[in-house]
Amino acid sequence: MPKSFVRKGLQGYQPYVPGEQPPDGEDWVKLNTNESPLPPSPRVIEAIKAAAGESLRLYPSPTAAPARRAIAKHFGLAESQVSVGNGADDLIEMCFRAFAGPGDRVAYPTPTYPLLVSLCLLHDAVPSPNPSGEMFTWSTELMDDPAPLKFLVNPNSPTGTWHAGPSVERVLMRSEGVVVLDEAYVDFAAESQLPLLAKHENLLIVRTMSKSYALAGMRIGFALGSPALIAALDAVKDSYNVDRLAIVAASAAIEDIEHHRKIVEHVISERVWLEDQLAELGFERSPSEANFVLARRPGVDQTPTARALAARDILVRHFAVPGLHDALRVTVGTDEEIDAFLEALAAS
Numbered sequence: 001m002p003k004s005f006v007r008k009g010l011q012g013y014q015p016y017v018p019g020e021q022p023p024d025g026e027d028w029v030k031l032n033t034n035e036s037p038l039p040p041s042p043r044v045i046e047a048i049k050a051a052a053g054e055s056l057r058l059y060p061s062p063t064a065a066p067a068r069r070a071i072a073k074h075f076g077l078a079e080s081q082v083s084v085g086n087g088a089d090d091l092i093e094m095c096f097r098a099f100a101g102p103g104d105r106v107a108y109p110t111p112t113y114p115l116l117v118s119l120c121l122l123h124d125a126v127p128s129p130n131p132s133g134e135m136f137t138w139s140t141e142l143m144d145d146p147a148p149l150k151f152l153v154n155p156n157s158p159t160g161t162w163h164a165g166p167s168v169e170r171v172l173m174r175s176e177g178v179v180v181l182d183e184a185y186v187d188f189a190a191e192s193q194l195p196l197l198a199k200h201e202n203l204l205i206v207r208t209m210s211k212s213y214a215l216a217g218m219r220i221g222f223a224l225g226s227p228a229l230i231a232a233l234d235a236v237k238d239s240y241n242v243d244r245l246a247i248v249a250a251s252a253a254i255e256d257i258e259h260h261r262k263i264v265e266h267v268i269s270e271r272v273w274l275e276d277q278l279a280e281l282g283f284e285r286s287p288s289e290a291n292f293v294l295a296r297r298p299g300v301d302q303t304p305t306a307r308a309l310a311a312r313d314i315l316v317r318h319f320a321v322p323g324l325h326d327a328l329r330v331t332v333g334t335d336e337e338i339d340a341f342l343e344a345l346a347a348s
């Protein structure tokens with residue numbers, strides 16, 4: 001497309017740099033997007049195989065009804081309190097459509113999930129970044145920001161930082177608008193803030209099956225909130241935003257509690273091991289409650305390290321932003337991936 005047709009400022013929306021990294025990335029050691037090191041539940045694979053038949057000629061349930069039912073049952077909520085999306089990113093975008101019009105402020109702490117600033121640009125919303133304090137604590141400016149839409153990511157990405165319930169509740173009580181709590185990584189942390197839904201009508205929780213359910217390839221996310229907030233999301237979603245295979249996969253995944261627990265326990269124990277190995281290589285410990293670690297060498301720019309790793313086909317995330325240039329975000333990958341990464345890191 002000729003350059004003049006492209007709206008300014010939308011660069012950076014894609015999760016890869018065109019030309020620098022293949023989007024399919026199958027041959028790389030991929031420790032940059034926090035996928036699961038273990039496979040999905042065998043029950044999920046069976047359900048997908050069973051659904052991959054003639055019924056694919058028909059559109060899926062527009063509300064992904066079977067998945068909503070299964071998710072609502074699992075969390076002890078009403079079906080009217082659940083919406084399902086094509087990944088959590090789909091639901092996050094729906095939040096912009098539903099709660100932040102052109103010119104509206106959208107508040108978030110920094111550093112956090114980079115998609116938010118891209119979506120502000122796409123939706124002509126006004127980004128309201130609120131720098132976090134020491135140890136990435138949320139600022140009072142963030143709490144009191146009068147934005148109609150506010151995002152919190154807990155545990156945060158890319159830092160892995162955990163914010164306990166009282167901090168989340170303080171933001172909820174001091175916010176005038178909708179507060180979206182992105183709990184993409186919460187299964188690897190202490191506890192979900194789900195019980196706060198009963199007390200705070202402005203809370204919307206967003207979850208994903210890409211991490212602790214090992215289903216990044218299926219694109220399944222879900223939102224939990226009051227019937228009013230869920231209805232607002234449903235009003236702006238794409239007509240059939242979750243396909244037939246994803247619907248059966250979501251239902252099977254949420255029902256296989258044992259497999260989910262296995263993934264979570266494995267990742268947590270490997271995370272501790274990875275943190276120890278990084279400490280031995282001279283990286284500072286930065287406590288993570290997610291399925292990745294933030295490896296820091298205080299004051300030492302990690303751009304050359306990220307490049308050296310990429311030259312050996314090992315992808316990790318480096319964020320060239322203030323406060324994070326001296327850190328690498330590394331997914332708790334498979335044993336082979338972590339071994340390859342540590343070997344390359346030691347040699348870099």
Ligand SMILES: Cc1ncc(COP(=O)(O)O)c(C=O)c1O
Binds near residue numbers: 113
């Ligand atoms: C904080 C956060 N939210 C949402 C997502 C997106 O999840 P999904 O794969 O379900 O779109 C990610 C993906 O890495 C993430 O880090």
